[in-house]
Structures are given as C-alpha cells and as structure tokens.
Amino acid sequence: MADSRRSFLKKAGAGIVAATILPRNVFGAMGGNKKYVAPSDQLTRGIIGVGGIGMSGLHFVSDDKCRLVAVCDVDQNHLNRALEAGKERFGTRLAAYHDFRDLIHDPNVDIVHIATPSHWHGIQAVEAARAGKDIFCEKPMTRTIGEGQKVVEAVAKYGRIFRLDTWFRFKDTFYGLGTTVEPLKKLVSSGLLGWPLTVRISGATGFAWKFYWTGREDLTPQPVPAELDYDLWLGPAPYKPYHPHRVHGTFRGYWDYESGGLGDMGQHYIDPVQYILGKDDTFPVKVEVDAPAQHPDAVGTWRSITYTYDDGCRIILEGEGYESPGKVPYIEGPLGKVYKGFECTIPNVWDVINSLPDPAPRHTDFLECVRNRQHFALDEIIGHHSATVVNIGACALRLGRTLHFDPLTQRFIGDDAANHLINQPMRAPWASMI
C-alpha cells in the first residue's frame, strides 16, 4: 500500500491527487482489531497563511517525508504566488483555499501549519484539533492567555500532536549565549550558580528587541485592495479602518493582532529560559514594566519588563533606551554568573559542564512525533506557558502597571482590568469558535 501510494503520487496529475489520496488519519479507523497497515510514511501538510513566514524557505517545503498539499490565504496575491511556487518548486498543483476551515477539513491534510498573524492562532489550532489534525503553529502561540488555555484543552481532548515553532530550547546557537542552551541548562541544574537566578535578555547580553515592530499612530484609512479579504484577515479582531501598515509585514505593531517586538521575539527568547530555569510547568507571579504609556492601538517601545517567579528567580527584558550600566551577566546567581558568549565566573566551568550527563532526552523531530504520537519537545503545554509569560508582559504594558499573577488559576490577583485582558472582545462569528 505504501509503495502504491507513493508511486501513484509520482504518476498522477496533481489535480487528481488532491482528491484521491487517503490521508493518514483515515486509516486507523479501518484497522480495527486487524493488523495495522501503514498507508505510507509520508505525511501531508497544509499551510494557513502564505505570507512572509509561510513562504519562507524554512516552511514552504515539500519532500518525501512530508508533502505540502494545500495552502490558504485571504490575500489572493499571496495565494497565487504560493500556487506558482508550488508548481515551480515541487511540480505540484496545491489545493488552494480562501477560508482556513476548508483547508483544515480537507481530508488530504494531516498536519495543519498555522502561519497566520497571532490573533488567529488560537481559533485555527482549536478548529484543527477538533477536526482531528495535528498542528504546527508559528510563534507566538496565542495572543491572549484565554486562547492558549483553549488550545491546550482541545489538543489534549482530541489526542493531537502540537508543535510550537521556536526551537532554541533544543537546538541552535542561542543568540548572545554563543552556544546552544544545553550547557547552560546543565550548569543551572548542577546548582553551581546557586539559586535564585536572574536572567537578562538585553542588547547587552546579545538579545536584540526588534523595536521596528512598533505601530504607527497616524494612520489614515485607505481603500482595501481588491485582492485582500480584509474582513477575514481581521477575523476575530475588532474592526478598524484598513491601512496597509496594519496587515502583512507590519501587523505586529498593533495590539489587536500581536504585541510588537515583545510578541515577535518574546517567546523566542523566553521559552528557552523557562526551560533553563525549570519553569515549564509554572508562570511568574509578578511582572513590572518600565515603559512610556502605550497608545491604545499602536504598540510602542518599553525600557524594561521584569518577571519574578515565586522562588525569586527573575527574567529581566531590557528594551529601548535601557541597558544596565557596565558589563551585565546573561544569567546570575548568588554563586556565579555567565556573560554573553558564555563567559563564566566559575573557573574551568566547562570541565564541570562536560562532566555532567546531558539533559533528559526529548522528542525533537516533529514528523517523528506525529508518527509515534509522542509529545514534541515544545508542545502546546510548554508553548502556552512561555506564551503566557509574553502575554502577561503585554497586559502589564498596556495597563502600565505592575501585575501579580496566580500560576495555579492563571489569573491576575487583585486587578480586574488585567483579568479582563485574559479574554478579549472577538467579532462574530469567531467569538464562539474557540
């Protein structure tokens, strides 16, 4: 069967393929008590949102392991471009959708890749889980804390595999650290730095905050271009008159869709820190902001955001116009410090690090996880935790004050306005779709 599917794919005209191949998720049901027959090792994937991220060389790929079969966008130009690219690069006619729900419910799609602006992530992930699809979701995971909780529930309920797409907790040089996070994880776990720890995510430690993701406060309404379904682009977001700066490459600068550089880079930078500090199952209890008052629509800059955990560990984000004076450590405990480039105050620290076992093994191959149904190293639960760190920071920024957070109830303490931001107004019909 596996072979026939593969060879069939090669021979068949692409248009017919889309309607004929049986997706993986249908086969299990046929198995029953009989011996399981694998249809193929090949998985299929559809991308929602073929803008900058969806079309990037990292994601707009199709190979024997995972075949790209469908794309979806509310901008006809994006969609046409993706179809062209599909033809050119993979010799495939991709199924093209305007409404993401049609892609999710396309029986040919095993994995739904969510590459839309983050105000869509929650709704689309929940819809995909309900449809029995596995999910590859771009960061940041969700725009609100409430949406993240719904994603966690739905993925668990329907037994889905979820991956959030940032990766520094398990591979690649972690910006200013100059190494992967692994040696730092080992060092922290060894206790040699002492406890509690303070982490500084700052230009000074090699982590730049992208403040070009700020919104504009002077937008005058523009006519919506013919190729864009602006209403569907907005989806759950409140209606605001169209301006090209609100969408596509610059949407991150508006609170309705994301939270600027914090939203863009926050989970990239903070998720590995939650791992290093062993905070994957909890949240900070306090967030303090030092920032100019934020415009209600356009995300602005901030000088610093400081998170504190119940055990005294802290994460300090140092932003625009604010850097600790002098040479500051990336991570600092009562017994030692590690600076940019892994410069460490502990003599012969690498001897110590190298003599320790590597951190506990994790599943870091998403397609493998989809096949063997194991949690990915950055799954919906971990992703929700680090996204929430970002989101409580965004809440504090918008309200311009210190907030206290209860990790157990995932609610703010003694601040009604902050709690109102856990779920935010959504337009019809989307309010009911998550």
Add this chain to the structure above:
Amino acid sequence: MKKIFALFTALLLVAGSLFGQSLSDSAKRDALKQEISRCDDSVTRSFLLQQLYPLAQDADIALYLSYVNDPLCAPMSIAALTALPGGDKALMELVRTEGADKTLLCGAVADRKLREAEPYLLQWAQKAQGDEKKAIAQTLGIIGSKASAQYLKSQSLSDYMALLDNFTDKEAVKAAKKLLKDANSGIRCAAVKTVIERSAPDPKLVVNALKTGDRPYRNAALAAAGGYDTDVLAKALGKAYAALPADARADVLNWVAVHKAESALPAVMSSVASPGELGETAIRTLGILGGEGAAETLVASLAGDKADAAFAALATFEGNATDAVAKALDAPVNGVQLENLLRLASKRRMTDLAPAVLKRAASGCLPAAEALDGMATLAQADEIAALLDAADEKLVDPLRKALAYAIHTETPEAQANKLKNYLPSAVHKDHFYPVLAAGNSDAAANVLREEARKEASAREALFGMQIPSVMEDVLSAAREGGKDTDKYLGRYVNLLSQFGKNDASKRLGYAEVLSLASDPAVKVSALGKLGEMPLMKSFLLAGKYLDDNAESVRFSAADAVRKIASKCKEEINYDDFKSNLEKAASLYRTRGLADDGYAVDEIGKMLGEAKPAPRSELTAEEKARGFEMLFDGSDLSKWHGDKENYTVVNGTISVSADGGTGNLYTNREYRNFVYRFEFCFLREGVNSGVGVRTPEHVDAAYHGMCELQILDHDAPAYAGWLKDYQTHGSIYGIVPAKRLKHKPLGEWSTEEIIVRGDHITVTVNGEVITDADVRKVTKGGRKPTMDGKEHPGLFNKKGYISFCGHGDGLRIRNVRILDLGE
C-alpha cells in the same frame, strides 16, 4: 464615510493623548464614557468601547447593552457582559429575547457556562445555517445536557464528544464506546479517552486499546490512564507486551519512559535488540530508566546498527557508565563500538580511562587521539607531547588538542612554561606552536614572539592568538604590506573590537584598516564594528565609504551610519547627518531586500526629526560698529589649527571627546579688539580658555599675552583646591576674576573680551568679572605673578586669538570680533 474615518483618526489621537498621560483607571473610564456619549459614529464608538472594556464595571452594563445591536460595538458589549460579574443576567435576557448576534451570544454562553440557555439554543438550531449553526453546536457541546445529545450526534461529533463531559460517567462511557471507530482520528481519541478516564481503572481497557492498529488511538488510551497506578498498569502492559505488534510495543515503551515505570524493565530489555523504531525506543527508554545491567546493555549496543540511539542514551545516562565503558574498551567487539566508546569516554570526561586511551593513541589510533581532548590529565602531558612531536599529519591536530586539554587546569604561566620546555628537544617545533597559541596568555605570546624570530610558523601561531598584546604584532605585520595584508587586517579588526582600549583608539584603528585594506570583506567587518560605536566620529568615518567601489562595502557603510544615527547620543552635524543618511536610503531603495523597507522608513523618520541649525548674525549695533563674524555656525574657514578635535556640529564649534588638547586659532593676528562669543558646557568640569595675542603651538597662558580661563569652576571635582586665579574669566595665573555662578549644563552664556593695550575686560552674561591692566598688576613685570611662574608673553603686542582645549564638552557659537587696530 470619509467623515467617519476622519473622526476615527482624530479619536485615535484623542485617545492616544488620553492614554499618554498616566491617568488613573477611573479617570480614564470617565473620560472614555464621556467620549462615547458624544460620539456619533460606530467605528469610533466601537474603538472607544474596546478601550473601556478592560476598565468596565457592573455599572457600565447598561451602557454596553445599549450598543449590543450595533455590529461593530456588539463584540465589545458581549465581551464586557462576559467579563463582568453582573453580566450573566443580562446575557440570559439577550438569549431569551434574541437581542444580539447569536454567535456572539453563543461565545458568551459557553464562556460563562450558562446552562439555562440550552433550550433557547436548541430552538435556534432548528433554523440556523452556516456559522450560526456551528456556533450553536459548539456551545451546546459545552453547556448542553442529554437534551442536546440527539442534535449534536447528528450535527457535529466533536461537539457531541464535548457534551459527554456533562453526562454521568456511565452514560458518557456508553456513548463514547459507540464512537471508538469513527472516521475522525480526533473523535476516536476523545472517545477512548472518555472510556478510560471515566470507567473504573481497568488495565484491560488500555491493553485492549493497544491491540488496535490505530496509533493515535493507542496513545490517547495510554495518556488517558494517567490516573492509574503506574506499577499496576506497567505489570499489565508487561504481560501483554510480547503479543503486541512492534509499533504498539514502542508505544508501551514510550509510556514507560514518560512514567519511569521501572517494573517494566524486562519488557524494555527484551526489545533492545529489535530492529528499527522498537529497538531504538527500547534503548532510549533504558537510558532513562537506568537500573541494573542498563549501562552494560547500552554499551553493548554501541557496536550495532542502533549505536546512535545507544550513544544518545549514554550521554544522558544518570548512573555510572564508566565501569561498563572501561570493560568494553579492553576488548571492543568491532571498530564501530571502539569509536563510540572513545567518543563517549571523552564526552563524559572519563579521566580514569585516559591511560588506556593514550595507549591506543600511541599505536596510531585516530579516534583515541581525538578522545584524549576531554579526558587527558597532567599525568599524560609528557607522553602526549612526545607523541605529538613524532606524530604524522593526521594525528597532529588531535594530539595538539589533547596536549592543550591535558594541561588546561594549570595557570597560563605554567602552561606556557611547560610547553616551552618541550621546544628545545622537539624535532617538529611547529607541532607545538598552535598549542601555545591556544593558551591565549601573554606568557605563551612571549614564547611565540621569541620563536617567531626563527620560525615563520611561530609567527602565524602568534597572530592567531586572541589577546590584547598581539594587536601590535598583527598591525605592524599588516603595515609591512604584502600578500597577507588583508588577512592580518581582518585579524586586527577582530582583536581591536575585543581589546581596543577606548572608542577613540578603536575608531582610529578601524580608520587605518579601512584605508589599508583592499579586500571588501575586511572593510565590511571594520564597518560592522564601527556601526556598533554610536559616536559622531564613527558616523563621519563610515559615511566616507558610502561611495566605495564594492557594493558590499557601500551597504555595510549604510548599515553603520543608520545604526549610529539611531543610537548616537552625541550631536551630529546636520549637513553630514542628512547627506550620509540620504545616501544610505538611496542604497537601500535600489536593493529592496526584506528589511530594506524598514531601513528606509527608519531613515525617513530620523531625517524628519532632524533640523538644520540656524546661523548667527551680527546685531545692528555690531554691524554699525564694524564687527566681523568669525564663526556663524557654518564652517571654520576663518580658523586654523586642530580641526580634528574642533568640529562644526549644528551651528556650534564642538570640542570632541578624544584628543581635545589641541588649539584652534584665528586666521589673523590681532592687537586690540573686542571679542564676543557664546559658550556652553555639556558636562561638569569643562576646562578650556581663550588665548590672547598668542603665537601658534605654545601654551598661551605663558607664551601668549595670557589665557582667559573658560572653566566650569562649580564642578565638585574642583571644590577645595581651585586657585582664585583659575576661575572662569581669570587672567590665568595673574588676575583672579570675580567668581560667577555658571548656568546649568547645556545653557548658553555670552562672553565679551576687550583687549586694549595692557588692559583686559571680561564680561560674562552682562556682568564684568575681570577688569585689569596687566602692566600695572605686575608692576611692569617686576612683581612676581600669583602663580609664581614666568609669563614671557605677557607684553606681546599682537598675536592670534585661540581656544585652548583641555578636554571635551565645550560648545562655542556666534564668535565675532571688532578689530580696534593699534
């Protein structure tokens, strides 16, 4: 419509300014409510209601209710009713009366779990279509009872699965059992989870699930057994294990690994030798479980086709693996195992095994030589050195690393000394130089410098070191010219960026690199570093390369000036600022990469904010009297001297941060004159002066007629020791001025100096602070001066007027002179 949009924009600005102030929540709330009541278009109103939403209180329910039928405002209204404690009643009323968009109401009902809405929703469902129908089903799934079961079962199984949460366990299990083979994998998973989670714990349920061919289903079943006693379930799984298909066994092993279910160890062991995924999962799981025999089994697996999995397991293994590795190392099964054992011994720093590994290295085993880096100790250093000297090409590099590692715990001096001692008897000295270089100590550099006189390879090694003292060596080699110039310049840039003493010396270094380098890549790296120094002078330097022949250099220069312009706290002269940034912007425009648009926007913003400085002009009185403008803000054409450190910045003469000890002279010499200028201090303690009737390049205070002090004498640094004749306006060393109180930093003061014969008058901000005849004061030079020093120039008849820099922080503008002639 246009009007509405205009209003919206205006309101955005109003709200922006509203939020720009730090108002209390209640003040913001009042202001927003007032704006909402005044507002007559729904786009703006919905925006204001969105802003009110976080601050809303029960008292605002009526306000929100009044907009619940406006499509743009309804989302905010329903969200507020959902978030407010008193909102449930209003929501139910809306449900009863169908008083708002049904999908919005559904969202609210689901969030608030308003069970009493069920009959209404069921009624709506009869006529609903499309999104509304979906919304109703999803909501019924969350709040519904058995009354909704029939409807949901026919409409949407995923919602039906959710509905089962509201059933009794027995009912839910019964219903879920019917969906265990549904076509949708998500439904099957949810169903089996419901069955297992809501039945009394029974390992058989899990075991039966494992017998199916549905992998998502099996794993959902295992996940659902979270409430089971791990040991009990592990035993049941162990018993069924052998009869399960291979990939179901892998599922079991993954479960064992997650739950660290030690009692399943026999099952794990039984699959270690299995091919493919099962065997790899067994090895991985064994690594996590540990336990007796685990290390030996994993070490044995290093010989086979699952060696990578075994290696990964041993890398994370928390127990003792050294004994097992040592034993296997004595008699490895095959080459694969030997290599893996060696890599592992090195990775896990098994220093006890170093002698055995060294023995293998001595017999030419490359992996053994490589493994020594990470496990060799001082005890093996001499032996490794001997091997290194005699090593063939293949082994040289690993043995260098091994030797470096063997001595790495010693002090840098001891390391250099130890290595130095190997040199006299070494046949291949060049085998040792890189080891010295890797030490990156001054001691090692000294050894290499000595060697470099005889050996070119020692010089190469020296130049590769990463320490400050090598900068000189590398730069002088680059200055010699020749084919390696660019290579050395590249290294110099690297060293300079790490070890340069201060910004000035770094900038001068990069300037030299840029002028000497011919390879664009070297220039690019220098410009990259320059871009990280947000200083006026690095801006000007980078700007010179915006027209370079090489495209990569031009763009690096553009990046540098843009970065510096955005971060530089020093003022940059407007004309330079503008011309460099405009050039950079036009470069970005021609290229059009993803971020180039941002760069152009950023530059546009910076240029929009910058303003050209106004020019100074003579007053009517000055014109009438015949004053000449010496500096009106545009250029220094009427001046000569140290124009490196006296530069024009936005209409002022700026004395810069580096250097700053030079002097700036008028082009002409003067005898008697009225000299007027304005000055300000940018930092505390600024020290400068006006040289009067002075020759060039001498200390005007002694060899000129005098130096009239410019000094921020209020700075705390001068408190207590400053002499009277050193305060601002004093004729330095000769006549004290009346002590004035300086204006705050950054504010401008006016000064007028009149020199007529031997008489000097200094007026600051309209107040005369010095008025003296130096001939009289010194009795024609016979009376010793206050500072007790010779002032040979005191009676000069003519000379230049100068500014005497003693450091940075001074700004001067609007310099005028009236030549009084003889």
